[in-house]
Amino acid sequence: MKCRTCGGRAAINMRQHKLALCREHYLSWLPDQTERFIHKYGMFTHQERVLVAVSGGKDSLALWDILHLLGYQADGLYIGLGIDGGVGYSAESQRRAEAFAAGRGLHLTVVDVAEVEGATIPQAASLTHRGRDKPCSVCGLTKRHIMNRVARDGGYDALATGHNLDDEAATLFGNTLTWSTGYLSRQSPVLPGADGLARKVKPLCRFYERETAAYTLLRGIDYIYDECPFAVGATSIEHKETLNRLEAARPGAKLSFYLSFLEAKRRGAFPTTTVELPEGLHPCPTCGQPTSAPGTCSFCRTWDAVRARAAERMAVP
């Protein structure tokens, strides 16, 4: 297969676009398209400061690399979750994120959950009723809280995550199966900021997962290839596999599913979330982040419970 631009040997074929490109032209095409989507969805400008949440995986490192190439003011945030899984998962992820930043002279903030909150994510999950076997729930809650805190405290204009189209389509699929209209109304390439909440943006939301993977490979970016040990059997991965079977039979199915959803939203199919702070939210008296819960937010309640149970166990002779 030949590159549409130069006729050289193609490195990747994107069936949904009927577009094959060689290494050189793919590595210019993907950042160009990212720039286009940043403008299209009004994510941020070159004058604004962006905090990129990096996990050491392909998507977040690709995103940081692209934003840096495009000349954006993009710093990184790595959150150490303390997940080992027999492969030193978090340690290896952090090593790659730090090496990436050091190699490009970029600023990376590292927050170690165990140092800050007193327990690793697996320890926290085992000490609470919130996902005792699977720490994904407490992990997501903690990451969202820390990301927002660092973005807010650091004065960043936007918080960028590496969600790709497969992530978005799988989330959309899951929320459609249950008609979770609240989540559907909030799913968007951009969630506007509000008092105490950073603007959230997903510049890679229009790229297939294999495209961000291809970018990191072709750029020679060293990313953590192993999946999070707790992701095995995750519902989101099952949804991705289902959608990939559809995609194989009908190229463009995933893209069409996601874009049609965004268009339906634009036409008012779901209640529009113009700001992230609906009425009824108030600052958590402990951490100050907005919450709809009466009293303290779910993050503070969860971690207070973790520390209390850890203290109880220590007290038992």
Place this chain on the structure above:
Amino acid sequence: MTTQLKLRDKVYEVPSGMTVRDALLRLEIEPESVLPTRDGELITDDEHLREGEVIRLVAVISGGAAPGRAS
């Protein structure tokens, strides 16, 4: 007259001569879920498999967040 395809710790053997895509479908591996590489270089899945070579498949699916959220 065979070719090996490696995906993580699994090794598959298929007749050489067929395309990468046909080999993936025969092995019931979703072509969307992997990137084929030859000697470290990305290749498209219409490439024909050569006798005795090893094609490394890079898995691209990641995830694991709790379901039922706006990601």
